[in-house]
Amino acid sequence: MSLAISTTDLAKNYGDVRALDGLSLDVEQGEFFGLLGPNGAGKTTFINVLVGLVGNSGGEASVFGHDVDDEYRRARSRIGLAPQEFNVDRFFPIHEVLVHQAGYHGIPKAEAAERADDALRTVGIYEKRDSRFDWLSGGMKRRFMLARALVSDPDLLILDEPTAGVDVELRHDLWDIITDLNDDGTTILLTTHYIEEAERLCDEVAIMDDGRKVTVASPDELMARGNDTVRLRLREPPATVSDIDVERVESVEIDGDTVVATAPTGGEVAPALIRQLDRQGYTVTDIDIARTSLEEVFIALTGDSGGGGDGDSEDSRDAEQRERTSPEVSP
Numbered sequence: 001m002s003l004a005i006s007t008t009d010l011a012k013n014y015g016d017v018r019a020l021d022g023l024s025l026d027v028e029q030g031e032f033f034g035l036l037g038p039n040g041a042g043k044t045t046f047i048n049v050l051v052g053l054v055g056n057s058g059g060e061a062s063v064f065g066h067d068v069d070d071e072y073r074r075a076r077s078r079i080g081l082a083p084q085e086f087n088v089d090r091f092f093p094i095h096e097v098l099v100h101q102a103g104y105h106g107i108p109k110a111e112a113a114e115r116a117d118d119a120l121r122t123v124g125i126y127e128k129r130d131s132r133f134d135w136l137s138g139g140m141k142r143r144f145m146l147a148r149a150l151v152s153d154p155d156l157l158i159l160d161e162p163t164a165g166v167d168v169e170l171r172h173d174l175w176d177i178i179t180d181l182n183d184d185g186t187t188i189l190l191t192t193h194y195i196e197e198a199e200r201l202c203d204e205v206a207i208m209d210d211g212r213k214v215t216v217a218s219p220d221e222l223m224a225r226g227n228d229t230v231r232l233r234l235r236e237p238p239a240t241v242s243d244i245d246v247e248r249v250e251s252v253e254i255d256g257d258t259v260v261a262t263a264p265t266g267g268e269v270a271p272a273l274i275r276q277l278d279r280q281g282y283t284v285t286d287i288d289i290a291r292t293s294l295e296e297v298f299i300a301l302t303g304d305s306g307g308g309g310d311g312d313s314e315d316s317r318d319a320e321q322r323e324r325t326s327p328e329v330s331p
């Protein structure tokens with residue numbers, strides 16, 4: 001079985017809201033897979049169906065070949081989840097919370113204690129093992145959420161916006177930790193609306209909007225779908241652009257003393273542009289090539305600016321999301 005996640009026509013309705021609208025997605029074992037989409041796209045719902053927190057309204061989903069409905073326990077046992085919302089037992093030291101968590105996954109107590117220590121070391125908060133969750137700083141809470149997902153040594157690690165609102169240093173730290181895990185063979189499903197995060201980490205990205213899959217591709221492939229912008233500054237403003245005709249250039253405009261051209265690959269067309277301008281008597285004094293960003297492609301596909309995530313659309317839905325008791329919910 002080479003698929004970590006496979007869904008076919010997956011649907012989930014909340015009353016009139018189609019949170020998932022026929023989503024078919026495959027994630028291969030060992031992949032670092034990104035789920036990208038604006039707020040409300042259905043990312044968290046997708047995850048909640050995978051881990052059995054909500055039942056689906058149609059279609060099928062399996063994790064390592066185990067149907068998430070019919071073989072809920074087998075599917076769930078392979079997954080470590082760091083949910084978007086903190087849902088942690090606040091009355092026990094965090095080390096104990098991890099031991100409980102390992103217990104849900106059937107790990108004997110002595111081993112669970114060791115795993116808990118290991119997980120806390122991995123995320124860098126071992127010295128806080130006797131603290132309660134509430135006593136941790138915001139950044140440490142994020143680290144703890146990752147530790148809790150790791151304590152069962154999952155084959156599939158699901159991270160729902162793990163870096164939303166965290167500072168740059170912690171973000172890079174978390175990136176390093178999960179990159180190492182992926183290098184060691186853990187399949188990773190990460191949701192984010194930070195484009196840079198997807199670009200840096202993911203082998204493949206699915207862009208979601210309105211409960212549907214808009215596209216699946218590698219970050220490089222996605223970026224190749226947009227145009228680079230080539231800006232050539234001239235010593236004196238050019239009169240007209242009508243004479244500029246270079247293969248693969250999609251558009252040419254004049255902006256003051258600068259010729260602005262767009263093309264799939266800026267570096268390929270820049271020399272020919274310079275030659276043509278030179279032939280017309282213009283001297284190029286400066287050149288700048290801006291690569292397409294994944295963000296531009298994302299905006300083109302979803303109409304959303306991405307990048308900003310503060311998770312403000314998530315509010316009081318937690319109770320309903322937990323139709324089914326999950327290991328991540330306190331006993």
Ligand SMILES: Nc1ncnc2c1ncn2[C@@H]1O[C@H](COP(=O)(O)OP(=O)(O)O)[C@@H](O)[C@H]1O
Pocket residue numbers: 014017018019037038039040041042043044045046313317318320321
């Ligand atoms: N428990 C719920 N009850 C009602 N509507 C919900 C619930 N959970 C999610 N939704 C709605 O489903 C859609 C998808 O939400 P969500 O999966 O949280 O998106 P994302 O994680 O991509 O921001 C949104 O319109 C959201 O308001």
Ligand SMILES: [Mg+2]
Pocket residue numbers: 043044045084160
């Ligand atoms: Mg979400």
